[in-house]
Amino acid sequence: MQFQIIILGAGIIGVSSALHLQAKGYQVALIDKASPGKSTSYGNAGLIERSSVIPYSFPREFTSLLRYGLNRQADVRYNFSFLPKATPWLLSYWNHSAPAALDKAAAAMLPLIERCVAEHDQFVEAAKLNRFVKDQGWIEIFRSEKAFSKAKSDALALTKYGLAFDLLDGPALREREPHLSHTVVGGVHWLDPKTVTNPGALVEGYCSLFKERGGKVLHGDARTLKQTSTHWRIDSHNGVITAPEVVVALGPQSPDVYTKLGYRFPMGIKRGYHQHYRNLNNTSLQHPVCDTKGGFVLSQMDMGIRLTTGVELASETDAVNAIQLERCEKIARNIFPLGEPVDVEPWLGLRPCFPDMKPIIGPAPDHKGLWFNFGHAHHGLTLGPVCGRLLSEMIAGDSPFTSPTPYSASRFKY
16 A cells, blocks of 8 residues: 555654644555554653643752662662663763753753643544543642742742743642642642543544544554665555655654664653552542652543652563552552552553653654654653644645754764
């Protein structure tokens, strides 16, 4: 079968790219070995994170480094055996987290963050998926007055970005979330973001819209991708698929394709877990709540209360390790009355991250017709539609809504 564009990867990034390119008149085939929205896109905290104007940086304070070095925290843990392999990437991440470099990364990401909600809104309305999306923001919670005081100062420092938020003391916080315990002394309610009660279903819904508009979704192995003199080809369950243009949007699996083509990008992987719990005694959360010190988010999902953990540094092939989830659950049960786990075992996902905290979006430097859209770190769900728009504008030769230069693959020595 022949198409104009093949997109490898049916997560939020690939599906969003497919929808935008389809809207520009391209015949698009979306190919994945799994069903749409079943990999990394499924396992997040469900935030369309308009308020994350500062990227997640590497801690640089000595006290923080010492605390993480002991490897006893809930928000970040690591496997000792993995550290030698991860050290070069971590050092680069640390360097890019210096104040000047972090300001540069924030400025580069701002045009994408500013448009993330509006781009999702268009897809949600067209696909009639409003039942999965709530317009109430999320709440950052704190268990000490010192941490809450610092959070208030940090929030006020972001007013230049035009963000809307409420500062809530304990009583005001429990008016919005009556079932939070008194161990929580205050919170910042970020009002601009939207939240999703079933991220996997949202991606499936976007994919259904793509199919309703005539798009093809096929099963195949991206690792079979080959370039001929005139086009790209890949093996699918429906036979050989060809197109003059191909997009790699495979998230953490993207290296399976680009390394075979000679590229060596410094992509690191942050592992993360989630577990669902039953609602206890008719309690529920009206908003996702994030315990910043514990590094986890509690969200009311269709499947129950989802606890999504922070960062685990370990090999992609390492088995599930419940230590981090157990640490987070212990804290969470002191904050909110969780019932028994719903899932038989925790879900483990992989977040693809570059040390400069920006994705790669744009053409491959050395291959005609090859395009990249991956490395969105903690914000794949947030950035899927807006990054799909930017890539589609580049492929179509339109004037992009923002300069794509900060996301160029050429910024790395490959």
